[in-house]
Structure formats: C-alpha cells, structure tokens
Amino acid sequence: MVKEEKKEQKHTTILVLVVGFVLILAALALGVKSGWLGSEKIVLGEEYIGDFVDYKDISTEEYGELVEKKDSFILFVDQNGCETADTVREFVKDWATEKKVKVLRIMFSKMKETSLHEYVKYYPSVVVISEGRPIGYLRADNNEDAEMYNNYEVFKGWIEKYF
DSSP states (O other): OHHHHHHHHHHHHHHHHHHHHHHHHHHHHHHHHHTTTSOOOOOOOGGGBSOOOSOEEOOHHHHHHHHHTTOOEEEEEEOTTOHHHHHHHHHHHHHHHHHTBOOEEEEHHHHTTSGGGGTOOSSSEEEEEETTEEEEEOOTTOGGGGGGGTOHHHHHHHHHTTO
8 A cells, every 4th residue: 555655646746747847838938928038039110120310209199009009119218418318328329320220219207108117117228119018128227237328238238139
C-alpha cells in the first residue's frame, strides 16, 4: 500500500510540475504579445513614415481617435519651459530625422484628459503606441530611465528595441 501511495504522489508531483510549466510558458507568451515584457515590435503606418519636419501637435480628441483606430505611432509628451524636455525633444528629433519617422506631440497639461494619464505621471516622456495601446514609455521619475534622458545613444537604444 505504501509503495502505491508513493507512486501516486510521484505522479501527482510530476503532473503539478508539468501543469505549472505549461502555465508559466503561457504567461510568458501572453506577456510578450501584450508588451508586458517589452519585446513587442511596432509597425508604423505609412502616414508616420517620412522626413521629420517638426512635431505634429495633437489634441486629446485626436489622441483618442488614434487609439480608437488602433494606430501605431510615437508620441512625445512635452511641456514648454522645461530644460529636460528640451534635451529629450532634441533626442527625439535627431532620432526621428535619422529614421525618417513622423512623431506626434501632446502637451502634458492636456494629457490628463486621455487614457495615458494612467501610465505617464510626469513629463517629458516618449510613448511607443502599438495598435492603440502603450507598449513602452520613458518614466521621468524612474532612476532606471534617467540615462535615457541624458545620453542620446542610450535613448536611441531604448526606442529602437521597439522597431
């Protein structure tokens, strides 16, 4: 009897491990697809490809329409009169000019009227939007993102992981 119980326990343990492993793999796959793990790639529509001339300022209503249409784009969250925003603005401009990408811009003071306020708490920020949802953004209040605000090459490496 004891041998049968041990054998049954062994089978149960193996079954639990297999089910657990499958669940972990499923969670990882879902995380990659949803962007939780930061490895999702963005595919810009042709309206966002072309020479960078200047930021295209958008209203909160326009942002809502783009999200509803499930557009993919780069959004710069800006606010005039901020030295850090000036630096990031130049980083984004240099990168967009090099890659021939058009970048949208929204003012932080208006952003609270959008769904983005759940994510972006401070400015400046750069938000990568894929199919209407943010998959990555710079956090002005996060020490891990600080180097991206001060070093163009680090910023460039961050944004290009989405392309």
